[in-house]
Amino acid sequence: MPSPRTPFHDLSHYVALPRVSGLALSPDGTRLATSVATLNGAGTGYVSALWEVDPTGERPAYRITRSAKGESGAAFAADGDLYFTSARPDPDGQQDDAAESSAAGAALWTIPRRGGEARVVLSRPGGVDAVATARDADRVLVVAGLLPGASTEAEHAQLSASRRKAEVDAILHTSYPIRYWDHDLGPARPQVFALDDGPAAGVDAVPEDTDHEAPADLPGTVDRAREVHLRLLTGDLPTPLHEPSPVVAPDGSFALVGLTVTQGRADLREGVVRVDLDSGRTRTLVDTPGHDAHAGPVSPDGARAVVVISEITSPTSAPRPRLHLMDTTTGETTALAHDWDRWAQPVAWTPDGASVIALADSEGRRPVFRIDVATGEVTQVTHDDAAWSELVLSPDGATAYGVRSSYLFPPELARLDLATGEVTRLPGPAERPTLPGRLEEVETTAEDGSRVRAWLALPEGEPASDVGHPLLLWVHGGPLGSWNAWTWRWNPWLMTAQGYAVLLPDPALSTGYGQDFVQRGWGAWGQAPYTDLMAITDAALARDDLDADRTAAMGGSFGGYMANWIAGHTDRFRAVVTHASLWALDGFGPTTDAAFYWQREMTSEMAQANSPHRFVEDIVTPMLVIHGDKDYRVPIGEGLRLWYELLSRSGLPQAEDGTTPHRFLFFPQENHWILKPQHATVWYATVSAFLAEHVLGEEPPPAAEHLGLTPPTKDGSREDGSPGAS
Numbered sequence: 204m205p206s207p208r209t210p211f212h213d214l215s216h217y218v219a220l221p222r223v224s225g226l227a228l229s230p231d232g233t234r235l236a237t238s239v240a241t242l243n244g245a246g247t248g249y250v251s252a253l254w255e256v257d258p259t260g261e262r263p264a265y266r267i268t269r270s271a272k273g274e275s276g277a278a279f280a281a282d283g284d285l286y287f288t289s290a291r292p293d294p295d296g297q298q299d300d301a302a303e304s305s306a307a308g309a310a311l312w313t314i315p316r317r318g319g320e321a322r323v324v325l326s327r328p329g330g331v332d333a334v335a336t337a338r339d340a341d342r343v344l345v346v347a348g349l350l351p352g353a354s355t356e357a358e359h360a361q362l363s364a365s366r367r368k369a370e371v372d373a374i375l376h377t378s379y380p381i382r383y384w385d386h387d388l389g390p391a392r393p394q395v396f397a398l399d400d401g402p403a404a405g406v407d408a409v410p411e412d413t414d415h416e417a418p419a420d421l422p423g424t425v426d427r428a429r430e431v432h433l434r435l436l437t438g439d440l441p442t443p444l445h446e447p448s449p450v451v452a453p454d455g456s457f458a459l460v461g462l463t464v465t466q467g468r469a470d471l472r473e474g475v476v477r478v479d480l481d482s483g484r485t486r487t488l489v490d491t492p493g494h495d496a497h498a499g500p501v502s503p504d505g506a507r508a509v510v511v512i513s514e515i516t517s518p519t520s521a522p523r524p525r526l527h528l529m530d531t532t533t534g535e536t537t538a539l540a541h542d543w544d545r546w547a548q549p550v551a552w553t554p555d556g557a558s559v560i561a562l563a564d565s566e567g568r569r570p571v572f573r574i575d576v577a578t579g580e581v582t583q584v585t586h587d588d589a590a591w592s593e594l595v596l597s598p599d600g601a602t603a604y605g606v607r608s609s610y611l612f613p614p615e616l617a618r619l620d621l622a623t624g625e626v627t628r629l630p631g632p633a634e635r636p637t638l639p640g641r642l643e644e645v646e647t648t649a650e651d652g653s654r655v656r657a658w659l660a661l662p663e664g665e666p667a668s669d670v671g672h673p674l675l676l677w678v679h680g681g682p683l684g685s686w687n688a689w690t691w692r693w694n695p696w697l698m699t700a701q702g703y704a705v706l707l708p709d710p711a712l713s714t715g716y717g718q719d720f721v722q723r724g725w726g727a728w729g730q731a732p733y734t735d736l737m738a739i740t741d742a743a744l745a746r747d748d749l750d751a752d753r754t755a756a757m758g759g760s761f762g763g764y765m766a767n768w769i770a771g772h773t774d775r776f777r778a779v780v781t782h783a784s785l786w787a788l789d790g791f792g793p794t795t796d797a798a799f800y801w802q803r804e805m806t807s808e809m810a811q812a813n814s815p816h817r818f819v820e821d822i823v824t825p826m827l828v829i830h831g832d833k834d835y836r837v838p839i840g841e842g843l844r845l846w847y848e849l850l851s852r853s854g855l856p857q858a859e860d861g862t863t864p865h866r867f868l869f870f871p872q873e874n875h876w877i878l879k880p881q882h883a884t885v886w887y888a889t890v891s892a893f894l895a896e897h898v899l900g901e902e903p904p905p906a907a908e909h910l911g912l913t914p915p916t917k918d919g920s921r922e923d924g925s926p927g928a929s
Contacts, residue, residue, distance in 0.1 A: 237632070239266075326362070401431075489512070560573055601621060650734050695707065865895060
């Protein structure tokens with residue numbers, strides 16, 4: 204069998220592509236570490252490994268960790284040691300059984316800067332979630348869960364052992380929320396700890412390897428047995444932290460942590476608290492009623508930090524996050540670049556403290572920006588058609604390194620000259636895959652005069668027929684987001700490889716086009732977002748190379764909501780695919796994982812007016828419904844009700860035997876995302892088969908074929924050439 208022309212012509216090749224994410228830079232600027240996820244041996248999951256990349260681009264990248272469990276969360280300490288988390292077995296540890304090993308979770312590991320084998324620094328029941336370090340000081344912080352009733356690691360270990368022995372997994376809640384995206388919250392509450400030298404009662408200290416002497420030219424490195432313990436820093440905060448991401452001052456004297464504030468009944472907002480890392484004393488710096496605040500990077504001298512503050516939304520007012528400079532002693536804030544009409548993410552200060560480097564969605568890209576602290580002047584540094592993330596600065600501030608992607612290439616590492624804007628791709632762990640098509644831009648003018656733009660992915664060569672390529676309209680999720688970065692979940696090139704053109708529009712509510720563009724669709728999802736989508740679809744179909752008679756609409760999450768809305772308001776599409784979608788907003792609001800946020804989004808009257816379920820009887824288009832049972836953001840009840848009402852009330856007639864053109868693809872163990880590679884393969888194969896039937900008019904394949912159940916032939920191999928079961 205000949206190999207496919209690109210990885211996008213074969214799903215097994217596509218899911219096997221390596222996936223790059225994350226970036227850490229050593230304090231001296233000589234080492235970059237990133238994470239690469241690859242298929243495990245069974246093809247049923249991804250395993251991450253750490254790779255080192257040469258910042259100069261002269262040497263090829265090389266792998267520095269390897270295990271069946273994988274590694275993640277790389278962070279360099281001030282002395283150059285590399286910390287990470289992993290659930291792989293400790294070769295020097297002793298664990299009684301598999302249950303105990305599983306309960307331990309991920310341990311904290313390190314690779315010394317002088318090289319050698321990775322070794323465990325700390326292992327504890329429930330594991331370690333994340334690690335953060337100071338740039339200029341020997342300070343390491345750990346984020347980990349602590350069971351209620353425990354104030355020490357010894358008490359936590361005892362409670363954990365008791366629950367495991369009793370086989371209890373019940374969780375007693377006293378506050379909201381209780382779930383988040385794809386996992387239950389509790390019983391352990393996330394806390395921030397300092398990793399301190401020396402023994403502590405009830406903590407199993409792990410001695411550092413002493414087999415190797417330190418080279419004489421590495422000052423500060425000593426050859427000694429090291430004992431460490433965790434010191435709780437956030438135990439006295441009034442409300443449990445949600446997802447703490449401590450921002451450590453460069454000198455390691457303090458950290459900024461998000462403060463969860465309860466306001467009213469089951470309603471939350473975010474503030475900023477300062478934690479003194481020597482004494483453990485906490486001080487609330489930002490706690491403003493009616494506002495959320497999130498801490499950004501701390502200035503080189505530690506005197507200021509950038510914080511993002513946004514008014515709490517209401518049914519008539521969209522979010523508007525704005526940058527502020529905060530005094531890290533008093534909490535006093537002053538506006539920074541308030542006239543800039545973009546939602547910025549501050550990532551770093553320049554070493555002289557004169558500028559802040561930030562990222563922001565803009566016009567279907569995510570460029571790098573420089574903000575002058577004294578004047579608030581904003582300068583765009585990058586002008587490539589890419590979305591940047593994970594940006595880190597060199598010690599001299601002349602160079603930045605980041606992960607960037609676009610619809611032309613998956614995430615990769617790049618070096619950026621901050622003075623000239625010159626971008627250099629670094630030799631990384633993964634090569635760019637060959638794409639089966641080309642990318643263009645489309646734009647139009649909406650009903651109210653607003654400009655609406657989109658990416659358009661087109662197949663290679665001329666259309667197979669004179670009428671043009673069939674078109675798939677894809678609606679992004681969020682809804683506060685943009686089609687500006689590579690996505691493994693909704694990858695258009697898998698569809699262009701089959702001859703489709705894919706339209707990726709940014710309608711009202713999309714970020715990167717200014718505050719007014721978001722406000723146009725706020726609380727009115729079925730209005731401007733819908734008319735924008737129809738307008739940009741009309742503009743695309745005015746092209747000679749697209750076929751207006753063979754189209755489909757697709758989307759996930761908010762995009763799934765919009766697919767449902769489209770199905771109830773037009774019959775122009777031959778098929779609709781709706782994934783993890785909102786259907787009946789009255790039921791969705793109280794059951795989503797952050798109901799308090801939804802209550803701010805729409806009044807009950809607005810939710811009723813914008814609810815797709817009201818128009819089920821107008822749906823005459825075949826729909827493929829997809830939902831995961833573990834989806835907590837859009838609970839499975841939305842998919843179940845949608846499916847029942849499609850079959851019982853939609854305008855598409857059923858056959859005499861009760862079957863229907865509609866389909867429901869259900870994943871009992873998946874969540875808002877379809878994460879397992881074998882399930883992603885089923886997802887794409889099912890979607891492709893549904894579209895081929897209804898858009899292209901082809902005979903549908905047997906369901907078993909795209910569910911991975913193709914029967915073996917007599918010789919034991921499968922009809923697709925893959926090995927049969929032994």
